[in-house]
Amino acid sequence: MNKDFCHKCGECCKNIPVDFDNRLICFDGIQPLTSEFEQMLIPVNKTKNITFCSCKYIENGLCTNLNKPKICIDYPSSPFAYLPDGCGFYGEIFIKQENIKQKIRKLKEEIIHYEALVSKDKSVQKIIDHHQAIIDKYKPYGADNW
Ligand code: SF4
Numbered sequence: 001m002n003k004d005f006c007h008k009c010g011e012c013c014k015n016i017p018v019d020f021d022n023r024l025i026c027f028d029g030i031q032p033l034t035s036e037f038e039q040m041l042i043p044v045n046k047t048k049n050i051t052f053c054s055c056k057y058i059e060n061g062l063c064t065n066l067n068k069p070k071i072c073i074d075y076p077s078s079p080f081a082y083l084p085d086g087c088g089f090y091g092e093i094f095i096k097q098e099n100i101k102q103k104i105r106k107l108k109e110e111i112i113h114y115e116a117l118v119s120k121d122k123s124v125q126k127i128i129d130h131h132q133a134i135i136d137k138y139k140p141y142g143a144d145n146w
């Protein structure tokens with residue numbers, strides 16, 4: 001990811017969606033909430049299942065944590081990184097997401113094609129299952145509706 005897109009507003013570190021019940025964070029994609037990450041969080045705003053948190057290490061838009069976790073160093077590496085409004089990475093992430101959505105749509109089309117053949121050739125079921133497994137990986141990001 002080209003770090004030049006970051007204009008150092010610090011908003012990504014002040015609006016981190018956390019699902020404490022299921023121990024998930026939506027930061028650089030959806031990932032398990034580690035105890036290392038949890039101890040940095042200050043809850044700010046709670047909706048139904050999601051608590052938006054700020055990090056205790058963000059000061060004047062800059063990170064003061066000298067030992068920041070790898071997820072912070074890599075952010076935003078996932079095409080499904082959670083970006084706050086105005087983030088400089090929005091365009092790049094949007095393009096990456098669209099590319100994945102296109103691939104998923106293609107896999108769905110192929111599944112329809114193979115489903116028409118499966119009664120004559122049982123071996124295509126393997127291809128259907130393989131395609132479906134890829135689609136399932138993106139379900140948490142909404143793949144069912146792409
Ligand atoms: S919200 Fe985006 S532009 Fe702002 S600091 Fe975070 S990564 Fe950089």
Ligand code: SF4
Pocket residue numbers: 012013040055056057058062063064065068069072073
């Ligand atoms: S450790 Fe630094 S980069 Fe990571 S969330 Fe906190 S302020 Fe942001």
